[in-house]
Amino acid sequence: MAAARPNNQHRSTRTPALGLRFLLLAVASILLLVVDHRENHLDTVRKALGAAVYPLRVIVDAPVSTLRWVRESTTDRNRLLLENSRLNAERLLTHARLQRFAALESENARLRGMLDATSRVRDQVQVAEILSVSSNPFRHTLVIDKGTQDNVFDGQAIIDANGVIGQIIEAGLLSAQGVLISDPDHALPVEVNRNGLRTIAVGTGEFDRLDLPFLPNNADIRDGDLLVTSGLGGSFPPGYPVAIVDNVTRIPQGPFADISARPSAALNQVREIMLIWPGDVRPTDVADDE
Amino acid sequence: MSNERGARLPVLLCIVAALILSIVPMPDLAIRYRPDWAALTLIYWSMALPRSYSVGSAWLIGLVLDVAQGTLLGQHALALSLITYLTVKFHLQLRVFPLSQMTATVLGLLGLYQFILFWINGVAGTYAPAVTYWGPVVTGTLLWPLIAVFFGSIRYRLARGS
Numbered sequence: 065m066a067a068a069r070p071n072n073q074h075r076s077t078r079t080p081a082l083g084l085r086f087l088l089l090a091v092a093s094i095l096l097l098v099v100d101h102r103e104n105h106l107d108t109v110r111k112a113l114g115a116a117v118y119p120l121r122v123i124v125d126a127p128v129s130t131l132r133w134v135r136e137s138t139t140d141r142n143r144l145l146l147e148n149s150r151l152n153a154e155r156l157l158t159h160a161r162l163q164r165f166a167a168l169e170s171e172n173a174r175l176r177g178m179l180d181a182t183s184r185v186r187d188q189v190q191v192a193e194i195l196s197v198s199s200n201p202f203r204h205t206l207v208i209d210k211g212t213q214d215n216v217f218d219g220q221a222i223i224d225a226n227g228v229i230g231q232i233i234e235a236g237l238l239s240a241q242g243v244l245i246s247d248p249d250h251a252l253p254v255e256v257n258r259n260g261l262r263t264i265a266v267g268t269g270e271f272d273r274l275d276l277p278f279l280p281n282n283a284d285i286r287d288g289d290l291l292v293t294s295g296l297g298g299s300f301p302p303g304y305p306v307a308i309v310d311n312v313t314r315i316p317q318g319p320f321a322d323i324s325a326r327p328s329a330a331l332n333q334v335r336e337i338m339l340i341w342p343g344d345v346r347p348t349d350v351a352d353d354e
Numbered sequence: 355m356s357n358e359r360g361a362r363l364p365v366l367l368c369i370v371a372a373l374i375l376s377i378v379p380m381p382d383l384a385i386r387y388r389p390d391w392a393a394l395t396l397i398y399w400s401m402a403l404p405r406s407y408s409v410g411s412a413w414l415i416g417l418v419l420d421v422a423q424g425t426l427l428g429q430h431a432l433a434l435s436l437i438t439y440l441t442v443k444f445h446l447q448l449r450v451f452p453l454s455q456m457t458a459t460v461l462g463l464l465g466l467y468q469f470i471l472f473w474i475n476g477v478a479g480t481y482a483p484a485v486t487y488w489g490p491v492v493t494g495t496l497l498w499p500l501i502a503v504f505f506g507s508i509r510y511r512l513a514r515g516s
Contacts, residue, residue, distance in 0.1 A: 082408065082409070082439065082442055082443060083439075083443075085408070085409050085410065086409045086435060086436070086439040089409050089410070089413045089431070089432075089435045090432060090435065090436070092413075092428070092431075093413070093416075093428040093429075093431045093432035093435065094428065094432065095428075096426075096427045096428030096431070097426050097427065097428040097429060097432070097474060097478070099427075100426050100427040100428060101426055101478050106427055109427070110421060110427065113417060113418065113421040114421050116418070116421075117418055117421050117422050120370070120373055120374060120377065120418075120422065121377070121422075123374055124374055124377055124378050124379075196377060196378075196379055197379045198423065198424060200385075200423045200424065200425060201382070201385045201386050201486060202475070202480060202486075203423065203424050203425065203480075205424045233424075234424075241424055248480075249480065271382070332382070
């Protein structure tokens with residue numbers, strides 16, 4: 065058997081026991097698959113491998129962040145001034161709104177006190193940056209640049225300025241992987257803000273649609289209803305906007321209505337996200353959400 | 355002359371580049387047609403240098419892909435090591451194939467690769483419409499001649515240079 069290339073001087077390029085090696089690796093893969101699918105024992109393995117992949121992600125992110133840095137450092141003075149004044153105006157506006165919010169919050173606390181309920185503790189948030197998004201079209205995941213070093217934990221909620229984005233599924237040391245609420249495998253407990261109707265919002269694999277598959281035809285829900293997290297699942301703190309109902313089709317012959325909602329957060333357009341620490345678990349040097 | 359050990363660095367760079375290309379963020383539509391860069395690279399180099407790049411390297415690269423893409427651990431590892439096994443097993447025949455025949459073989463290998471991913475997803479209960487798996491196979495096959503020529507020039511230079 066002569067190889068095609070004459071200067072290949074292999075006596076026999078066929079490696080011995082190739083089949084055996086493949087068989088062992090295949091068995092190892094299947095074992096990994098089963099263990100990974102059934103249990104969570106492989107978290108440490110994943111974390112270690114994730115740390116190995118981290119430089120790769122940084123390389124991938126490098127052109128984008130360099131471009132941003134160049135753009136930021138070459139913007140001229142006028143534009144910066146303009147932006148500054150715009151931001152100042154925006155800050156004033158939000159401050160005004162916050163004052164009202166503070167009044168409402170204290171009123172809420174008072175009312176809750178009267179009702180003898182425990183008042184909600186303010187959540188802590190921290191801004192993180194997205195390093196990469198899923199390259200697999202069937203998994204809507206993202207990787208952020210904060211990890212267990214910044215007290216990120218599995219199951220932590222991720223939001224952006226407009227609403228819930230998803231939750232952390234795997235916190236590594238320097239980075240963490242999160243799953244978006246639009247992932248087909250993701251479901252989160254929500255309630256209709258108008259009347260407190262509780263249900264589950266399930267991802268569909270499309271960035272602009274969530275399904276509410278478990279509501280009966282006579283449920284009190286209509287177009288434009290705001291869905292907020294109900295906090296019942298344990299991982300999402302209550303009261304954050306999730307989606308707005310944009311289609312309610314009642315199916316008289318079926319048990320459930322066909323309801324879909326549009327996520328409030330721009331799931332595929334964000335670059336900065338916020339991590340939430342519910343209640344009093346205070347991470348190190350984290351800004352208040354004021 | 356074409357000592358396989360001497361060819362470590364450039365080939366490793368090719369593999370790293372393939373891994374980077376397979377996790378670079380892209381628009382939704384482009385992702386559905388993203389070629390399996392890692393699979394293509396492995397097919398070429400395991401055919402060219404079967405002693406250095408065989409099922410073991412394929413398995414490791416697969417694990418890295420699994421972690422990077424957030425799939426089940428072992429999914430890409432299994433698929434990649436299977437197609438690499440086939441490539442190494444028949445590398446002497448593959449080397450003398452004309453480009454058209456080789457491209458057809460790559461189509462088969464990529465199809466097998468995606469089928470295994472699809473199968474494991476199905477068994478694990480991860481939702482995915484079957485049609486969407488064929489995009490990468492088609493683009494990968496169309497790209498193969500270019501990739502073969504590109505890697506071929508690298509290999510030629512390695513063989514001559516070292």
